[in-house]
Amino acid sequence: MSTQSFPTLIDVSQRITIYVGSTIFIFGIIGGLLNIIVFLSLRTFRENSCAFYLIVMSFVNIGNLLTGLLSRILISGFQLDWTLISSFYCKFRWYGLQFCVLTSYTCTCLAAIDQFMSTSARLRWRQWSNIRTAHCLTLIFIIIWLFHGILYLIYFDLVQWPIPGRIACNSDNVTFRQYHIYGYITTLACVLPLIITCVFGLLARHNVKNLAHRTVPLVQRYLEKQLTKMVLNQLLYNFIFTLPYTILTILTIFLTNVKDPASITKLDFANVTTILLYYLSFAIRLNSLRLEKIQEKVLPYLQDLSQIYQVLLWLSSCGIETSTITVNDRDLFIENLVYHQPYKTRIGNQSLLEQILADNIQQEQITPDADNWFEIINKSVDNLFSLLWPSNNFLIKYLPSRHQWTILDQYCGKLNWFKELNSARHFFHALTFYRSGTNIETATRYLAVALKELHTDPLLIEMFEKQPIPELFYIEWIREYLKYFGQNQHVASFLHQCLQSSHSNDIRALIIKELFKTSIDLKNFDDAFWCIQNTNDYISQKQFTFEYALAICSLSNDQSLYRLQTLIQYQHDKLGYVDLELLAYLERTCVETQPIQTSHVYALYEIYKMMKLPLKMAQIMYHYGCSINDIKEQKNVFQLAFNALSSIEQTIDSTDRLFIYPINYEYNSLSSLHPDHSSARLIGIDECRQKLAMISAIYTLRTNRSSSTIQITDTMHPTQLSGLLTKFHYDTEAQQLLDAFQINKSSMYFVH
16 A cells, blocks of 8 residues: 555545444434333333343443543544543543443343343252342442542553654553553453353353243243343344454554554554444444334233133123023124124124123223233233133133134234244144044144143143143153153153142053153153152052163163162162062173173172172172183172172081072072082182182283282192193193292282
8 A cells, every 4th residue: 555545544534433433323322222211111121130231231331432432533533632632531531431341341241141040940040130139249340340440540641652742641650551451451341241241141042942941931931031132132242343343452462563654554444443343332222122012913912812801701700601692692702702703783692692791891901001011911821821721610611612722723823922822722722632532643743733832831831730631642741741851851840740630540650651661761760760769559660660770770880870779779768678589680681691781790799789798799790700801800800709708707607608600590599509500500719719819810920010919829839820720721821920930939929
């Protein structure tokens, strides 16, 4: 770029500052005022902690535009720099600017953190999201930034610029100037807010996606979604508009030695552009259009629904059911009422009914204002459920399912702001088909549609509580419910509440059986164990226990051991016995599985240890040791078997330390001996000691350790141990042992 183009680039910078900066300033002030008016006019927002942060942010954003952007327009656009005229204004501008910037970003960060807390599944975290905490935190940070600004009142002043004859509003204190660049501009006003808002914004977005999995009131859920959406939009704008200024600020730090006029002019132009983008983040109008549309379009339908509800309740209380009104008259009246059709000219009862309604029902409309429209929505939804699940005898008798269906189609279909209501419509269709028993396939199709939005939806849970659910539908619902949640959601407590209803014992057992089957398929072992605890049928409990034990053994990790121990402990503590057939079954499954699973073996070992069965501990470990080829693992396993046998006190009965190998399953495997089985042999502590000594010697020789560490027994000569090795075809190790013994004759050998 030639030097003649510098004035042109400077002129472009001035024009951009004047036109773009002025536009941002005007619309930013208007947008900030509108934000304040909207949030303060709605009581729902005045009592919400996140909305409070946004209100404070809107106030300080206006202050930031007045103290920062306005002076920037005057300085860069009109060459009118008041900071060079007045020392007081120099100090005050930076004091107010840093306070507004830091307070605004603090409120943005707190709003993101608050939405993460309020939408969290943890109750303790949600309790931190309240208006009182918001007031305290805001006050604390306002005080902090007010005191922080005192540094600018002290150190900022009119100082001599390096260019001769020029002064600037800056600090002549080198240390504070470094803090101003690296601490305030780079960290507090750029990098740190971006990191905090990005992290907690993404976490809040994740929580909102899972909000439907929690039992949250409809209106509260919708409010949380809208607030989170507004906060995330604000965070996105901040990120887009702040990132260029942050990058340029960091680059400028490393380009302080640039002396080329062309490069300096380019940096100044980039600085002007990014600063305007930076101020644009403080001029954003938060979008509340969705809330306004709900007020405008949804409320009329809810008011109609409220009128229908009042009319039907009045009909139920005036004794009209004892009159001569026919079913056709009643049906026609309800259809006209729902669809707002003019009443057809009829004689007799229909005209009489219309006249009675005209005389007794006040046709008044609820006029919503800024404070009550959420309450109207909530109340109208309650009215809807009163029509769908009536407790009033008249409504039960005179409001057939097809009219309930009509109400759902007419009103829930229009309330597309709430997906839950559309789910309720599909749910009700499915339930109607299930009750009729005529078209189960169609019912299942409607159910599948509803379950996409159902899960723990509070509206549909309320339906479960209003009326007994057909067992066929209930089982189908459990199956689909668990397929959705898998092992990440514990639903047994909720199902336990549902099962306390009027289901018979047979239906209850059927539901628990289906729950157990699905839980095992999905490896949802918490719910499967709950089924074992809550089934009253001995045979089913035994079957559940065997399937549960086999399933958790397949995990092959620490969880399998923990769950097996929990199962055995439950049988011991709650039932007063331990199912020996279960242990035999687990042992058979463990031993016959090829290859043998290490986790299964150690799980059984720990269970036998808990039950104080040392002979079984030795038997399972000895069998496992003879089935594997890993010498190091064999050494550890035979050591455990030997230790288990050694823990048994020696008595006159010589069979106290004997067990059978291989394990025989034609008899009770928990018995220590099977002397009548010809294919098995008895193993005692001496043979176990010899096995341990032989494996230890092989392990030592193969790992090239010192021959003096070879373990033999006090009654076994090295030549005897060498003979054992030769017997079991370890010829190389046998020769190595003899060579080692001849080389190191003075070595001492100990019994381990």
